[in-house]
Amino acid sequence: MPISNKTTTHGPGRKKNIFFWWTSFGEIFDVHAKTLDDLGYKESRMNACGYSLGATFSPNWMDVPPMIFTGNPLIIKPGMVFFMHMILMDSKNQLAMNLGETYLITENSNERLGKQKLDLVVLWLFNY
Numbered sequence: 001m002p003i004s005n006k007t008t009t010h011g012p013g014r015k016k017n018i019f020f021w022w023t024s025f026g027e028i029f030d031v032h033a034k035t036l037d038d039l040g041y042k043e044s045r046m047n048a049c050g051y052s053l054g055a056t057f058s059p060n061w062m063d064v065p066p067m068i069f070t071g072n073p074l075i076i077k078p079g080m081v082f083f084m085h086m087i088l089m090d091s092k093n094q095l096a097m098n099l100g101e102t103y104l105i106t107e108n109s110n111e112r113l114g115k116q117k118l119d120l121v122v123l124w125l126f127n128y
Contacts (some may be wrong), residue, residue, distance in 0.1 A: 025072035032086070033070065041088055050084040053102065080105045081113070 008099035032049040036042065050067035066074075068082070076082075102113040 023076050025068045025074045025076065028076075029068050029070050029072070032068075036086070036088075044088040044090055046087045046089070049086060050082050050100075053081045053083055077104055078105050078107045112119050 005019045010031075029049055033045065036045045038084050048069045050068040068084070081102065081104050083100060085098060087096065087098045089096045101118075104111040104113055
């Protein structure tokens, strides 16, 4: 099934997609990539935006198919847990930023599992 066309407002004049459990990993990445590309970050974004978590055996959690990347047909189902991230890198200026959060997929929505505030943290590293 395709991504749900239901949306909700998120911030002034913005809309965000509501993903349902029948959405594939690839569809989530495609929305993530299009959003960043449309904002001018195509050259800075990674080619994955998260991965599933849980008890696994070899191969480990960083192997395909749990990664969220374009074309991955794996369908999200209730009970799955994901670490979703957005990483932007500027190699020329040696800058990077990463936002990430862990979610549990439920029957009708998702549950944010992190308990930390979502405030911006700025870390400056200097070479001496």
